[in-house]
Amino acid sequence: MNLSSMDSESLDEDGDAFSGHFQGQLSFKDENKSGNTTTKESTSQELQLDDNNTLLHVGPANIAFEVVNAxxxxxxxxxxxLYSVLLASHPGMDKTPIAIDRRYSDFDRLNTQLRRRFPEQLKKVAFPKKILVGNFKAATVAQRSRAFEQYLSHLFSIDKIRLSPEFAKFFYNTDLTKGYDHICNGQYDEAISLLEHVLNIEKKILGYKHRNVILTLCALLVCHNTMEREKPAQLLAETALHCIGDNDEHPCLIPLLNLSIHLCWKLGKQKADLEERLKKLKEAGFDTNNAPSLLELVVRRFQLK
Known part of the structure; x- marks a missing residue:
């Protein structure tokens, strides 16, 4: 971990140093953390190619949280x-590690909200208290960084918390909302940049088959398709269909099949299997002719948030 400009001390709600007293108990690791880990954002094409062999994972991978810079x-x-927290499913091997920047008040807000909603689960989970002096000393910031790593790891291990709106808000909901704002305003490049960032986090926290991961894939697909970028759009559609799997009831399935067939036709790719699945859905009683478009479903998700 890199510590920058830690020579000053003053009173600040985000800079309140870790005093050594915790709500609960926490053990610190002695090993040093390196701050030279490189974060990498995936493009839509890299998304399919990188993750093709792991799309069948229903749940999230084991995530390591590391404060790589303060x-x-x-x-x-x-x-x-400002703490930079790296999320990696296999530290040192993850092709798409991703970092978020958060200040103490963000962690404190998350902790307050979660303790209010999940008091029993968090009864013995430690969180660093605020103090009045020594806010920016390197030693205290380093100790607090280790505390945040273990705090997030503990939260992640509790499914109810990992899947909670509070956890999503801490990690990615702000960027998700901004991305949907850009879609509604027709600013698709800006939306893609934010939604790719969100998708990387959602995959790690929620797992590949979670409905929110599929909806974000669909939002990215809508952006690329609207901008007539058929190749990345088709790859995203293929990925989303893989995530949906055999779930014929998924609301995005029929719109995805319709759009995938169209994209494969434009790209000269094989589409018989897609047409066959759509035919079977129609024979099973699904209305394949009057399904909402994928864009309508994407915008509807935003309106419900």
Whole structure:
């Protein structure tokens, strides 16, 4: 972990140093953490190629949380420590590790919300308390960083918390909402940048078959298709269908099949299996002619949030 500009001390709600006193008990690791891990955002094409062999994982992978950098941020009215947290499913091997930047107040807000909703599950989970002095010393920030790593790991191990709206809000909901705003405003490139970031986090936290992962894939597909980028759109459609699997009841299935058939036709790719599945759905009583478009479903998700 890199510690930047840790020589000052002042009072600040985000810079309150870790005092050594915890709500609960926590053991610290002695090993040093390296801050030279490189984060990588995947493009839509890389998404399919990188993950093709692991799409069948229903649940999330085992995620390691590592604070790889802690930097003091100063502006005219505030001073705080910004923690960069790396999420990796297989540390050192993950092709798409991803980092988020959060300050102490973000962690504190998450902790307050979760303790209010899940008091029993968090009764023995430690969280660093605020203190009044020593906010920016390297030693205290390093100790707090280790505490945040173990705190997030403990939260992740509790399914009710991992799948909670509070956990989603901490990790990606702000970017997800911004991405959907861009879609509604026709700003598809801006939406793609945010939604690819969100998708990387959702896959790690929720697993590949979670409905929110599929909906984000569909949102990215809508963006690329609207901009007539058939190749990445087709790869995203193929990935989304793989995630849906045999679930004929999924609301996105028929719109995805219709769009996939169209994209394969434009790209000169084989589409007989897609047409056969659509035919079987029709024979089973599904209305394949009047299904909403994928764009309608994507926008509907945004309107329900």
């Amino acid at each position: 930097q003091v941020i100063k502006d005219p009215h505030d001073k705080y420590v």
